[in-house]
Amino acid sequence: MKDKALEIKNLSVNLGGINVLQNINFSLEKGEIAALVGPNGAGKSTLIKAVLRLLPYKGEINILGRANKGKGLYKVGYVPQYFSFDLEFPLTVNEFLSFNPKLKDKREIDKSLKEVEMFDYKDSKLAKLSGGQKQRILIAQAILSDPELLFLDEPTTGIDASGERGFYEIIEHLNKVHGTTIVMSSHELSMVYKYADKVICLNQEMYCSGDPNKTITKDVLEKLYGKDTELKPHSH
Amino acid sequence: MLEIFELAFMQRALITGIILAVVLSYLGILVILRKMSFFADGIAHSSLAGVAIGVLASFYPLLSAIAFSLLMGLLIYYLEEKSKLSSDTIIGIIFSSGLALGAMLMSFKSGYQPELISFLFGNILAITWLDLIIIATVGFLIVLFVKLYYKKLVLISLNKDLAQAQGLKGKSLKLFFYLALSTAVVLAIKVLGLILASALLIIPVATAKSFSKSLKHLNFLAIFIGIITVFLGLLLSYYFDLSTGPTIVLLGAVFFFFSLLFKKD
Numbered sequence: 434m435k436d437k438a439l440e441i442k443n444l445s446v447n448l449g450g451i452n453v454l455q456n457i458n459f460s461l462e463k464g465e466i467a468a469l470v471g472p473n474g475a476g477k478s479t480l481i482k483a484v485l486r487l488l489p490y491k492g493e494i495n496i497l498g499r500a501n502k503g504k505g506l507y508k509v510g511y512v513p514q515y516f517s518f519d520l521e522f523p524l525t526v527n528e529f530l531s532f533n534p535k536l537k538d539k540r541e542i543d544k545s546l547k548e549v550e551m552f553d554y555k556d557s558k559l560a561k562l563s564g565g566q567k568q569r570i571l572i573a574q575a576i577l578s579d580p581e582l583l584f585l586d587e588p589t590t591g592i593d594a595s596g597e598r599g600f601y602e603i604i605e606h607l608n609k610v611h612g613t614t615i616v617m618s619s620h621e622l623s624m625v626y627k628y629a630d631k632v633i634c635l636n637q638e639m640y641c642s643g644d645p646n647k648t649i650t651k652d653v654l655e656k657l658y659g660k661d662t663e664l665k666p667h668s669h
Numbered sequence: 670m671l672e673i674f675e676l677a678f679m680q681r682a683l684i685t686g687i688i689l690a691v692v693l694s695y696l697g698i699l700v701i702l703r704k705m706s707f708f709a710d711g712i713a714h715s716s717l718a719g720v721a722i723g724v725l726a727s728f729y730p731l732l733s734a735i736a737f738s739l740l741m742g743l744l745i746y747y748l749e750e751k752s753k754l755s756s757d758t759i760i761g762i763i764f765s766s767g768l769a770l771g772a773m774l775m776s777f778k779s780g781y782q783p784e785l786i787s788f789l790f791g792n793i794l795a796i797t798w799l800d801l802i803i804i805a806t807v808g809f810l811i812v813l814f815v816k817l818y819y820k821k822l823v824l825i826s827l828n829k830d831l832a833q834a835q836g837l838k839g840k841s842l843k844l845f846f847y848l849a850l851s852t853a854v855v856l857a858i859k860v861l862g863l864i865l866a867s868a869l870l871i872i873p874v875a876t877a878k879s880f881s882k883s884l885k886h887l888n889f890l891a892i893f894i895g896i897i898t899v900f901l902g903l904l905l906s907y908y909f910d911l912s913t914g915p916t917i918v919l920l921g922a923v924f925f926f927f928s929l930l931f932k933k934d
Contacts (some may be wrong), residue, residue, distance in 0.1 A: 482830065485830075485833075485834045486833075487830050487833055487834065506834065506836065509834070511830075511831060511834040511835075513828055513830050513831045513834075516827075516828055516831075519701065519702065519704075521878050521879055522701075522702060522878065523878065523881040523882060523883055523884060523886065523887050524823070524827075524883070524884045525882075525883045525884070528883060528884050528885070529827075531820075532820040532821075532823055532824045533824075533835060534820075534821065534824075534835050534836055534837060535835055535836065556882075556883075558882075558883075571831075574831075
């Protein structure tokens with residue numbers, strides 16, 4: 434049996450008196466790509482932030498066989514949802530990556546930029562890049578420390594169709610070549626069918642967990658998104 | 670033309686001005702990145718209460734203003750963390766109540782109050798050696814501490830969640846920056862006055878931003894523009910008999926508007 438990359442037991446998150454997540458239980462094997470799906474406000478970002486200890490939670494989280502406490506997150510990378518700042522702020526890609534406190538050797542910057550096919554943009558201003566290019570740079574910063582588990586929060590929001598395709602190809606490359614376990618929240622059910630090994634359906638509570646082609650039923654979709662939701666499964 | 674700098678008070682003015690240009694331009698990059706110019710204005714204005722306490726208690730007003738501004742920086746941080754009020758609202762309250770408290774306390778002192786006018790609009794030509802030593806020492810410590818944490822402060826300003834996920838302590842870095850900024854702004858009130866103190870934080874960086882190729886380049890250019898603005902502002906105010914603080918600020922604004930005309934993209 435493979436080792437667990439992530440184990441979540443009885444996870445609940447209460448923010449300002451509101452139960453954002455209740456009684457979430459699931460686990461991921463090493464090397465899996467998992468998609469968190471659900472409508473806006475379902476708690477997808479909250480779940481990721483709880484695992485990253487950005488929000489307080491109740492329950493048990495184990496990452497790569499270790500309890501989620503102590504100093505720093507072990508072998509974990511994160512690509513946040515939004516990344517916008519002053520368009521004239523002249524921070525270069527190289528400067529941004531070199532600020533990562535997990536960076537030990539500056540040569541790792543070149544390596545991770547090549548991984549995401551952005552090496553030619555090393556001295557470009559970060560703010561001037563397109564949404565898709567910025568997202569690749571965020572992946573480059575996340576893989577600087579060679580993580581075994583990578584979290585991506587709505588990674589394709591604001592990216593055009595071709596940028597989105599290229600983005601998922603990078604994710605697939607990280608997973609297949611480097612064996613990185615991926616957890617990403619997504620609205621794109623078609624991409625979930627195409628790339629994810631496992632889907633976790635959330636809407637404050639957990640409605641499903643498993644193989645997308647078997648798990649996402651009409652009943653589950655109705656619970657998540659309401660009635661009149663169309664089911665269009667894709668095969669790998 | 671430069672013989673005016675043979676005068677001791679002009680030497681003190683120039684050295685103090687250059688120190689402040691370096692400190693404020695350096696911090697100004699983070700202020701602009703974090704969109705915190707109102708914070709700087711709020712602290713500067715509320716420091717009138719600190720000045721008034723010093724004047725009434727016959728205590729050195731710059732130090733009482735620094736102590737008071739640190740308290741206000743701490744209060745803004747606490748209220749931002751503990752209340753659901755927006756930062757804008759909190760700073761607006763601190764801004765006006767500090768200014769009102771200062772005005773009320775000042776009214777207890779009878780007669781003409783040259784120190785009040787000096788702190789309101791600044792008087793770089795009245796800088797004493799004690800002022801200079803305090804501004805240089807505190808300014809040096811601020812730059813040193815900010816330099817030590819600079820990368821972390823930039824990262825946390827860009828995206829708090831990302832920085833914390835990378836292991837940085839967001840809250841303590843934010844508090845540290847608030848206190849450094851509160852102190853730096855108040856250092857400038859003797860020169861530019863509490864009304865104009867935040868100008869050297871914002872204008873040189875805003876001018877340098879559109880010509881900078883990188884953050885490193887921006888650091889250098891903003892500090893250079895800050896120093897040139899102070900130097901030329903001093904010269905102009907001396908030869909045309911103008912108020913020094915406002916001359917420095919207006920000259921900075923002229924540079925900024927010219928930069929808009931000549932910026933590349």
